[in-house]
Amino acid sequence: MGRPIPRSPHGEAEPTPREIAMNLVARKDAIEKEIKEQQALLDANNSTMATELIDNEGFPRGDIDIYTVRHARVRIIELRNDLKAVTDELAVALQAVFNSPEPEPAAEPSTGSHEEPEALKPFARVDGVAPSSPANEAGLLREDLLLTFGGLTASSFSGGSLQPLATMVASQENVRIS
Numbered sequence: 351m352g353r354p355i356p357r358s359p360h361g362e363a364e365p366t367p368r369e370i371a372m373n374l375v376a377r378k379d380a381i382e383k384e385i386k387e388q389q390a391l392l393d394a395n396n397s398t399m400a401t402e403l404i405d406n407e408g409f410p411r412g413d414i415d416i417y418t419v420r421h422a423r424v425r426i427i428e429l430r431n432d433l434k435a436v437t438d439e440l441a442v443a444l445q446a447v448f449n450s451p452e453p454e455p456a457a458e459p460s461t462g463s464h465e466e467p468e469a470l471k472p473f474a475r476v477d478g479v480a481p482s483s484p485a486n487e488a489g490l491l492r493e494d495l496l497l498t499f500g501g502l503t504a505s506s507f508s509g510g511s512l513q514p515l516a517t518m519v520a521s522q523e524n525v526r527i528s
Contacts, residue, residue: 367446374440381433388429391422399423448517470497471504474512 365373392398397419403411410416472495479486497503499515500522506514 367443371440371443371447374436374443378433378436378440381429381436385426385429385433388422388426391418392426395419399426472497473502473504473507474499474515 392401395414395418397403397414401414401419403414403416403419405411474496476485476490476492476494476496478492479490500518502514502518
């Protein structure tokens with residue numbers, strides 16, 4: 351039997367870690383776009399975040415739209431703070447994406463027949479094994495086919511890229527396995 355789909359208090363399905371991360375990426379992109387728009391307002395007034403807005407005599411400069419520049423500066427500061435918060439949330443969400451097990455498909459109603467689990471498909475072939483390496487100690491041989499590696503299976507890969515495998519190996523490098 352499959353695991354039940356988590357539900358929010360309102361009855362709808364809770365978003366997956368991947369969906370949460372994708373929403374945060376969209377928010378991050380929107381914030382970065384607005385920062386660029388506000389920066390364009392500063393550029394249009396030949397101003398930066400540090401440009402003096404008053405002349406040597408202490409009067410507002412006549413060559414700058416002071417209201418627009420001050421408003422753009424304040425908004426950029428707010429957006430930078432928002433961007434930092436979203437980036438921090440995104441880091442946590444990405445950890446959840448890569449640390450969570452593959453979601454199980456929703457359970458289908460039982461028809462009374464017992465079905466075999468889906469057969470594992472190889473996703474990589476061992477090119478070589480270093481002597482005295484953990485792979486060698488585990489009995490891995492050249493030309494062996496990998497069906498699973500950690501939590502990875504053939505469905506973890508898309509487009510022929512082994513990037514998830516490389517990421518997992520890199521994260522476990524020099525970590526003692528018990």
